Amino acid sequence: MLVGAIAAAAATSSRSATYQVAVLFPGTSNDGSWGQAWSQGSTAAAKKYGVKVTLVGNLNTPDQYLAQASAFGSKGYNLVIIANGGVGQADLQAAQHFSKTKFIQAPFEFATPAAQKARNEPANLGHIDAEQQQGAFLAGALAGLITKTNKVASVNGYAFPALTRQPEAFSLGARCVNAKVTFQQKYINSWDDTALAKAAAQAFISNGADVLFSATDQAAQGMFQAAEAAPHPTYVIPSYFDSHSQAPKVVLTSVLYNLQGVAEDLIKLGMQNKIGDHFYKQYTYKNIGVGKLAPFYNLASAVSPAAKAGLAKITQGVLSGKIKIPDETTGSPTIGTPNSAAKINVKSLGCTPK
Amino acid sequence: MNVTVSVFSIGIALMVPILWAALGEVVVEQSGVINIGIEGVMLIGAFCSALGYRYLHGLTWGLLLGIGGGIVCGLVLSLLYVRLGTDQIVTGILFNVLALGFTSTLYTKYLGGGVVKTYGAVKIPLLGDIKYLGEILFQQNVLVYASFLAAPVVFYLVNNTWYGLYARAASEHPRAAETAGLNVWRLRYPAVIVGCTLSAVGGATLVLTTSGGFVNGLTEGRGFIALAVVVLARWNPFAVIAGCVLFGVAQALQFQIQNLGPLSHVPSDFVLMFPYVITIVAVVAARGSRYPAAIGIPYRPSSATAA
Numbered sequence: 277m278l279v280g281a282i283a284a285a286a287a288t289s290s291r292s293a294t295y296q297v298a299v300l301f302p303g304t305s306n307d308g309s310w311g312q313a314w315s316q317g318s319t320a321a322a323k324k325y326g327v328k329v330t331l332v333g334n335l336n337t338p339d340q341y342l343a344q345a346s347a348f349g350s351k352g353y354n355l356v357i358i359a360n361g362g363v364g365q366a367d368l369q370a371a372q373h374f375s376k377t378k379f380i381q382a383p384f385e386f387a388t389p390a391a392q393k394a395r396n397e398p399a400n401l402g403h404i405d406a407e408q409q410q411g412a413f414l415a416g417a418l419a420g421l422i423t424k425t426n427k428v429a430s431v432n433g434y435a436f437p438a439l440t441r442q443p444e445a446f447s448l449g450a451r452c453v454n455a456k457v458t459f460q461q462k463y464i465n466s467w468d469d470t471a472l473a474k475a476a477a478q479a480f481i482s483n484g485a486d487v488l489f490s491a492t493d494q495a496a497q498g499m500f501q502a503a504e505a506a507p508h509p510t511y512v513i514p515s516y517f518d519s520h521s522q523a524p525k526v527v528l529t530s531v532l533y534n535l536q537g538v539a540e541d542l543i544k545l546g547m548q549n550k551i552g553d554h555f556y557k558q559y560t561y562k563n564i565g566v567g568k569l570a571p572f573y574n575l576a577s578a579v580s581p582a583a584k585a586g587l588a589k590i591t592q593g594v595l596s597g598k599i600k601i602p603d604e605t606t607g608s609p610t611i612g613t614p615n616s617a618a619k620i621n622v623k624s625l626g627c628t629p630k
Numbered sequence: 631m632n633v634t635v636s637v638f639s640i641g642i643a644l645m646v647p648i649l650w651a652a653l654g655e656v657v658v659e660q661s662g663v664i665n666i667g668i669e670g671v672m673l674i675g676a677f678c679s680a681l682g683y684r685y686l687h688g689l690t691w692g693l694l695l696g697i698g699g700g701i702v703c704g705l706v707l708s709l710l711y712v713r714l715g716t717d718q719i720v721t722g723i724l725f726n727v728l729a730l731g732f733t734s735t736l737y738t739k740y741l742g743g744g745v746v747k748t749y750g751a752v753k754i755p756l757l758g759d760i761k762y763l764g765e766i767l768f769q770q771n772v773l774v775y776a777s778f779l780a781a782p783v784v785f786y787l788v789n790n791t792w793y794g795l796y797a798r799a800a801s802e803h804p805r806a807a808e809t810a811g812l813n814v815w816r817l818r819y820p821a822v823i824v825g826c827t828l829s830a831v832g833g834a835t836l837v838l839t840t841s842g843g844f845v846n847g848l849t850e851g852r853g854f855i856a857l858a859v860v861v862l863a864r865w866n867p868f869a870v871i872a873g874c875v876l877f878g879v880a881q882a883l884q885f886q887i888q889n890l891g892p893l894s895h896v897p898s899d900f901v902l903m904f905p906y907v908i909t910i911v912a913v914v915a916a917r918g919s920r921y922p923a924a925i926g927i928p929y930r931p932s933s934a935t936a937a
Contacts, residue, residue, distance in 0.1 A: 304734075304846065306742025334734050334846055462885055462898075469850045470841030471647070472881070475640045479885035482636040494845040501748055501842040522745050523842075 295327040295547050298348040299539065300341055301359040302467055302493065304333045309493045310467075310516040310535070314359045317539030324540070325547050336467070341366035349374025355546040357382060357539070361438035371401035378551050380404060380542060383438045385605055402555025406538055408438070408515075409445035409611065410560065410594055411531040411567020412489070413601045415513045416449020417590040418529065418569065419487035420457050421583035423450075425508070429480035430461040431473050431499055433492035437612030441604035442491040442515065444611035448601065448620065452627035453586055460485065463614065467493035474498030481506045487528070490514040500526055511578065518570040528578060530570040537564045562595060599626040633889045637882045638766040642774060643840065645878025647672070647832040647849075649777045651856035652863070652870045653784045654828030660788050660865060661821030662801030662814075663711050664926045666722025668829050669853030670729030671703045675830025677733040679837045680844035683746045692746065692838050693773075693831075700830025704823030712818045715928030726853075734846045746843045749773060773835045778871070780828065785867040797821055801922035804929045814929050829853065858909045865922075880905045 299318045303311025311333050322329035330353075332344050341363045348356050349370055358367050358381045367381040375398060384403040386392040419428045428450050430443035447459040460480055464472040473495035477488055486508055490496040496514045500523035503510040511528035518530045538559050545551050561567045569587075572579055579587075593599035602620065604612035611617050622629055651672055658665045665671070675696045682688075682695025707725065710716045749771040758768040788794040797817045799807040804814045832852070837844055855877055863869035883890075884898035 304738045304742055306738060307845070308742075312742075333738070460888075466850060468845045468847055470843070470845060470848065471644060471836055472850075474840055475644055475882055476885045478640050478643075479636060479882070482633070483886075483889060494843075497745065497842045497845065498840060500745075501840065505750070 296353040297355045298330045298353050299357045300332050300344050307494050313517050313535035314539050317536030321540040321543035338363045338366040345370035349377045362436040371398045399553035404557045406533050406559040406566045409441040409601050412442040412445035413449035415531045416446035417453050418587050420450035420454035421586045423487050425484045425486045426456045427485040428487045429485040430489040431476045432463045433467050435463050435614050437604040441611045444617035446489045448617045451622045455629040470495050470498035474502045477502035486510050488512045520573050528575050532568050534565045633886050635765050637886050641879035641882035644881045645874040646774050646777050647835045648852050648856050649874040650832030651829040652859045654825040655860045657821050658825030661797040661818045662924045664718050667725030670726040671826045671829040672833035672849045672853045673729045674699045675833030676837045676848050679834035696834025700827035704826030708819045708822035712815050718926050749839050771839045773839050781867040781871050804924050862909050877905045
């Protein structure tokens with residue numbers, strides 16, 4: 277693993293720059309998914325602001341993150357971004373050891389002030405949260421509007437709050453516009469296992485699902501294969517990166533969390549010395565376009581004018597606050613645990629399903 | 631497609647990469663070598679097939695490069711396991727780590743995000759129309775059919791040819807085999823190369839029939855499952871098929887268990903655990919039966935020892 281991680285490290289640098297940033301993530305810088313989105317934003321920031329940015333991909337386990345974060349801390353890097361919300365204590369331990377480096381974990385949000393206090397985090401550790409549930413909700417609304425079978429499904433990576441909110445919000449979005457829709461989901465416990473993702477997608481398709489949401493990473497490729505071979509027209513809505521070119525016949529749209537913009541903004545804030553003690557920032561659809569849907573491209577005809585109008589209305593509702601999408605950890609109800617959304621009455625969110 | 635048919639149909643597709651790898655391991659182990667590096671061989675086979683598809687533009691080229699990758703792995707590993715007599719467990723583990731790093735590095739540079747077209751299903755005339763069974767077995771892709779044909783070929787090779795007989799003799803008592811005039815190294819070289827080639831086809835199957843592309847760590851431990859299946863099957867290629875079906879169907883069952891009336895309350899994670907529990911039970915139960923006596927032990931010919 278470590279060999280792969282080290283080998284996958286790529287660096288871009290500017291001789292005149294003194295500000296040094298490391299970005300750690302699962303996947304690779306050209307995986308057409310999460311890793312590529314973070315890489316693009318970081319590389320753009322490196323060019324724009326003349327900082328030295330080092331990208332390290334292929335990191336999966338907490339110990340890998342801890343080793344890499346510690347290595348950059350010991351080298352005197354100014355900012356280390358850990359782009360993985362599910363790696364436990366790695367961020368905390370690294371920050372405790374290297375107090376002169378700012379560490380940011382993304383996405384991560386404390387459930388309560390008490391939970392934050394319990395972690396006893398050092399001042400140089402910060403968090404950001406991209407409100408992914410907003411985009412997933414819109415994807416769900418689109419699915420609910422176009423499904424012919426009234427069955428939609430989701431294939432997910434691992435169950436932790438920052439991930440779980442995505443399929444849960446997707447199900448809420450579908451139910452928000454379609455009272456008849458049913459939702460199924462499966463956690464495959466992998467970002468990369470395309471075979472399992474394909475098998476899960478095939479199972480959902482054989483049960484009648486015709487719109488599939490992906491809340492995993494490169495494994496989504498298997499879902500594309502399953503959708504292309506489906507006996508009825510089936511569409512996939514992947515996340516994190518515009519995946520249209522990977523499967524133009526079945527990728528209806530992609531949920532873009534503008535991770536490029538998030539990365540760029542974080543590096544800019546770091547350079548401007550605006551990442552203070554216990555830094556926390558929320559990125560939303562409103563402030564940076566987290567959750568925008570990619571164009572439909574050649575599949576625009578699969579979305580009727582009525583469905584497009586319905587989606588526009590829901591989007592407006594989300595932006596104006598008329599439709600309130602639950603958070604994964606804060607407030608009530610929450611959608612940070614599997615199947616938590618099933619208990620929520622969508623009318624209480626401001627929806628009027630038909 | 632009803633739920634049961636769906637479970638078995640998906641299970642067959644999931645089992646095939648493991649079946650190829652397990653058949654390869656049967657050949658290797660019946661010569662007295664244990665290839666822990668099977669996971670790395672599968673990974674390299676998968677990578678090479680994606681590379682072949684990407685740059686030579688065709689599924690056949692993908693498959694051929696996957697096979698080529700397996701042959702190269704076989705050459706390297708046979709040199710290490712047989713000629714140099716390295717510890718087979720340590721070498722195998724290190725080979726897996728090397729393969730992961732090697733493919734990850736090259737993936738980023740040469741493949742990243744590339745999509746591979748997959749072999750489509752081929753319906754066998756008449757057989758494919760049989761209710762339920764036809765849908766499960768005879769509407770699969772060409773690499774599924776080939777894997778089922780490979781099992782009897784491996785069985786014949788190991789049990790009914792002079793090579794298989796000699797190789798098994800070398801796996802039981804290599805010194806006696808040498809005394810009888812056999813060259814143990816020359817028996818083990820081809821076994822490792824053929825075994826690695828079959829395992830690499832397993833990796834290629836993942837890319838060319840299932841995933842539609844290579845991703846880092848694509849094999850996700852399937853090589854190790856193949857190792858377990860070989861023990862479970864007691865080195866019998868036909869039993870290997872049964873073992874692989876067990877694993878494949880259990881994996882598929884986790885996606886449909888909520889739709890299978892009486893089983894709907896069984897946690898899907900339990901289903902996934904089931905074949906591993908069976909394997910452990912089988913290994914414990916099989917402790918009376920034994921591995922080939924000289925498996926995993928590097929052999930030094932008497933001429934080399936004397937020197």
